[in-house]
Amino acid sequence: MKKDKPNTIRRMLVFRLLMLPMVVLLLICATIVFYLTTYSRDQVKNDLMRTARDHRNLIDHFFTEKNATLRFITTSNNLESISDPAFLNRLFKSLQAESKAFVDLGVIDEQGNHMAYAGPYDLAGKNYADTPWFQEVKEKGSYISDEFLGFRNIPHFIIVVKQTEADKTWYLRATIDTYFFNDLVENIRIGKTGEAYIVNDRGVFQTRQRSGGRLMEDDPDFGFYAMADDNGASFSAGGRFNRQYIYSAVPLKHKNWTLVVRQASTDAFAPLALSALVSFLIILGGGTAVAVTGYIMASNMANRLRVSDVEKREMSTQLIIAGKLAEVGEMSTGIAHEINNPLQIMKAELAMIEVLFIDLDPLLDQGGREIMVQVKDSTDQIGIQITRCATITQGLLNFARKTDHELSPIKIQTLLPQIVQMVDHRARIEDIRIVQEIDPDLPEIMSDANQLQQVFLNLLNNSIHALEKRPQAEIRIKAMGNEDHLIIAFSDNGCGFSRAAMEKAFLPFFTTKPVGIGTGLGLSTVYGIIKGLGGEVTLTSKLNQGSTFLIHLPFTFNEENLDTA
Numbered sequence: 001m002k003k004d005k006p007n008t009i010r011r012m013l014v015f016r017l018l019m020l021p022m023v024v025l026l027l028i029c030a031t032i033v034f035y036l037t038t039y040s041r042d043q044v045k046n047d048l049m050r051t052a053r054d055h056r057n058l059i060d061h062f063f064t065e066k067n068a069t070l071r072f073i074t075t076s077n078n079l080e081s082i083s084d085p086a087f088l089n090r091l092f093k094s095l096q097a098e099s100k101a102f103v104d105l106g107v108i109d110e111q112g113n114h115m116a117y118a119g120p121y122d123l124a125g126k127n128y129a130d131t132p133w134f135q136e137v138k139e140k141g142s143y144i145s146d147e148f149l150g151f152r153n154i155p156h157f158i159i160v161v162k163q164t165e166a167d168k169t170w171y172l173r174a175t176i177d178t179y180f181f182n183d184l185v186e187n188i189r190i191g192k193t194g195e196a197y198i199v200n201d202r203g204v205f206q207t208r209q210r211s212g213g214r215l216m217e218d219d220p221d222f223g224f225y226a227m228a229d230d231n232g233a234s235f236s237a238g239g240r241f242n243r244q245y246i247y248s249a250v251p252l253k254h255k256n257w258t259l260v261v262r263q264a265s266t267d268a269f270a271p272l273a274l275s276a277l278v279s280f281l282i283i284l285g286g287g288t289a290v291a292v293t294g295y296i297m298a299s300n301m302a303n304r305l306r307v308s309d310v311e312k313r314e315m316s317t318q319l320i321i322a323g324k325l326a327e328v329g330e331m332s333t334g335i336a337h338e339i340n341n342p343l344q345i346m347k348a349e350l351a352m353i354e355v356l357f358i359d360l361d362p363l364l365d366q367g368g369r370e371i372m373v374q375v376k377d378s379t380d381q382i383g384i385q386i387t388r389c390a391t392i393t394q395g396l397l398n399f400a401r402k403t404d405h406e407l408s409p410i411k412i413q414t415l416l417p418q419i420v421q422m423v424d425h426r427a428r429i430e431d432i433r434i435v436q437e438i439d440p441d442l443p444e445i446m447s448d449a450n451q452l453q454q455v456f457l458n459l460l461n462n463s464i465h466a467l468e469k470r471p472q473a474e475i476r477i478k479a480m481g482n483e484d485h486l487i488i489a490f491s492d493n494g495c496g497f498s499r500a501a502m503e504k505a506f507l508p509f510f511t512t513k514p515v516g517i518g519t520g521l522g523l524s525t526v527y528g529i530i531k532g533l534g535g536e537v538t539l540t541s542k543l544n545q546g547s548t549f550l551i552h553l554p555f556t557f558n559e560e561n562l563d564t565a
Contacts, residue, residue, distance in 0.1 A: 022287065029283055033276065040272040045234040045246060048190070048268070052232060052248040052261040055188055055196055062184060063254040066101065066159055067142055070172050074163035079170050083107055083116045092118035095174075103156065103175040108134075110169040119175070121152050137162055137171060144255045146200050147178070147216050155215045157181075157206070178215070182207045185259070193264035201256045221247075236265060339389065347386050353379055407557055409444040410452065412479050412486060419456045420477070423464065427475070432467050438479040445486050446557040451529045458522045459490045459549050465513065466494030466547065485535075486555060491548040497541040505539055533557065 073082070073091065081087055092105040104119020112129030128134045131150075137143040137160040145157045160173045185207045188196045197213065198206040203222030205213050213219060224237040224247060232250035244265040249258050266273075357376060420434055427434055460475065467473035470493070478489040497505060497512070504510045506527040526549075530537040534554050541547035 022290070025283075025287070029279075033279070037272065037276075040269065044268045044272075045248065048246055048248040048261055048263060049232055049234045049250075051188065051190060052196075052250045052259060055185075055261065056250045056252060056259045059185065059198075059259060060253045062101075062181075063144060063159070063252070066099075066174070066176070067144075067161065067254070069095070069098075070159060070161045070174055071142070074161055074172050079107070079163075079165050079168060082172070085116050085118070088116045088118045101177055101180045103177045106173045108160075108171040108173055110171075115170070123151060126151055133158065133160060134171075146204070147206050154178075182215075186210060188261065190261070190263050191267040191270070193267040194261070195263075196259065196261045198252070198257045198259055201258075206257055221245075224249075343386055343389055346382075350379060350383055350386065406448050406450065407446050408449060410447050410449050411444055412442055412488070413438045413440055415449060415452065416456065416477060416479060416488075419453055419460070422457065423460045427464060430464060430468060430473065432464060432473040432475060435474060435476045437477065439481065442479060442481050442486065443555060445553060445555045447533055447553060451533065455526045455529050455551075456490075458526050462522060463490060463492040463494060463547075466496070467492055470494060481555070484554060486553045488551045488553070489548055490551075491546065493546040496543045496545050496547050497539070498543050502539055502541055506537075 077087075077091075082091070088105060088107065092102070095102045095105065104117065104121060104123070106114055106119070106123060107116040108128060109115050112127050112131075112134050114124050114126045114128070117124040133143055133145040133148075136145075140162075142159075142161045144159050147155045147157050149155060156175050156178055158173050158175050160171055162169065162171055185196055185198055188194065193211070195210040197209045199219045199222055200206055203219045205215055205217050205219055208215050209219075221237065224235065232248060234246070234248045236244060236246050245262045246265055246268050247260060247262045249260045251258050357372060357379075360372065416438060417436065420436060424434065463475045467475070472493070474493055476489075476491045478487075478491070480487050495512075501512055506523050508521055508524040510524075511522075527537055530551060530553070534557055536552045538550045539547065540550070
């Protein structure tokens with residue numbers, strides 16, 4: 001596997017498993033945010049419009065009440081009595097006791113002359129015949145003026161009612177306290193920046209604007225709400241200092257004035273912005289958690305694929321080894337038979353030579369006997385080597401063919417200590433510690449004790465050889481069981497195998513020992529015996545760190561367990 005393949009797989013999995021769900025999630029969130037924003041904007045505007053209408057009703061009620069008060073006075077008193085300054089003063093004080101909205105009270109005749117006046121200003125005798133409000137009230141019968149300066153040169157507005165008595169017409173005029181009326185209009189609190197004010201049909205402030213507009217100044221934002229109909233209008237627009245505002249504008253019923261209620265957009269949508277921020281953080285946190293989880297899952301899957309690939313390569317290597325072993329087995333059978341035939345002849349001839357030596361011994365003198373002793377030593381060495389060759393060929397035959405097994409119940413917890421005892425003396429000489437971890441409750445297995453003894457001795461001897469001259473040398477034997485198999489592990493901290501050596505460890509004649517030591521048939525014999533007993537043997541090792549041989553044997557021997565490949 002290439003080094004970057006796991007990363008490529010991880011990226012591919014992250015892209016395929018996360019990108020589509022994340023895109024869908026973002027689209028859903030965007031849709032929800034869009035509709036939530038739209039709904040919230042409409043809700044804010046509706047709330048602002050509801051507040052404006054309620055406040056308009058309050059102001060309209062104020063005008064209706066003050067107009068009715070003046071109308072009641074004109075209908076309850078005649079011109080002669082109300083023109084009396086003393087009576088008018090008493091009447092004015094009575095009105096002020098009822099409401100601080102009135103600044104003064106005056107009676108004006110049909111020529112516009114101020115006949116009587118009660119209040120703080122010197123207005124008695126003034127003529128209003130040419131003023132716009134006098135012309136309006138003559139025509140309409142009652143009139144509420146815009147803010148104007150008048151004779152007092154102070155911004156104020158008035159309410160005037162007309163009264164006809166016999167053949168005379170006169171007017172009762174009251175000035176409304178500007179501060180009182182401003183407080184009435186401004187008495188509204190919406191968030192931190194909400195405010196209310198009134199402009200006339202020309203866009204002139206009739207009340208002050210808390211955020212900076214002064215009385216009788218032109219409203220720079222008037223163009224936004226000049227077209228408000230009877231139901232009012234709600235909209236967003238730029239305000240003073242280029243600040244974005246939400247407006248609700250409603251016309252008053254008694255006057256061509258417009259009540260404006262507005263709030264800064266940042267203030268009005270602060271809860272929405274907070275909700276959007278919290279939602280964003282939740283989505284971000286959730287998305288991050290999903291991404292991290294997906295990345296971890298993708299990494300795990302990539303690692304599993306990498307492990308699977310390694311296992312696949314190891315399995316391929318094992319199949320190759322198994323194929324080689326099968327080929328070597330077939331070759332070994334033929335080679336062993338071919339070698340055995342001349343060995344048997346050589347052995348027979350050697351026996352004949354030994355008989356001849358016995359017959360010749362009485363016929364030889366002292367010098368001849370010495371020569372014959374040397375010849376006898378040579379023939380003995382030939383016999384030893386013939387026996388060694390026979391042992392090798394017998395090992396090849398044992399590896400290559402299926403032999404009959406002498407099956408019997410075996411207690412591994414008894415057999416293993418007996419075999420360890422056989423090598424214990426040699427291990428102590430080599431300063432090697434043997435540790436046994438054997439489950440005492442292991443059930444008996446049906447197997448061949450002699451062959452298992454050969455397997456265990458081979459593995460122990462290999463470990464002892466691998467641990468020669470190594471510090472803290474140790475062989476650890478573990479025996480445990482699962483549902484169907486006995487598992488035995490032989491581990492050491494010896495020289496270990498290289499990766500290349502591991503691939504050939506079970507091949508006949510392969511050895512890591514020096515030349516002249518070992519035949520290279522020990523592990524191949526172990527492999528053949530364990531396979532023949534229906535089990536498996538595997539090797540894991542690291543060079544200069546140690547090796548572990550793991551044996552799996554079925555508790556019950558069955559011909560179906562055998563490897564027939």
